[in-house]
Amino acid sequence: MAWWNIVIPIVTLIVGLVGGFFIGAYYLRKQLEKMQSDPEALQKMAKQMGYNLNSKQMQQAQQMMKNQQFNRNQPGNRRNQGRRK
Template sequence: MVWNIVIPIITLIVGLVGGFFIGAYYLRKQLEKMQNDPETLQKMAKQMGYNLNGKQMQRAQQMMKNQQFSKNQPGARKNQGRRK
């Protein structure tokens, strides 16, 4: 009788945690793919309503290469505070 309540709650928690990690993994892979493929980056920018020229595209790619998406790369993002 108690198991009819406990099992669904445990299943829900396990599903949410698993879904979070699968989603984070998928997002990381998409960002890594995007930094290597300028066409994908241009497509994402157009979906967001931006048209990037060549110089802006190079800057966007450079910014993405400077950020670290994979766990294997040491260090974290620097200068996370606001710029003045």
């Protein structure tokens, strides 16, 4: 039994999992960005979660999503902000 019969499937699995994660994160980010400007999609998502939003709640949800930052390159990103001295 050769070593590549064990290593290649393991490497393929790891590459597939990592690739799937990044593709899924990209897709989710795009869907959330699209939902910011589409109130019907936001209402549909709320109904699927068991909530029925009135117009005031809908405006608050849209405002909250607009304030959320989905783009990594925007200032104010909270990545790598370790402890401050």
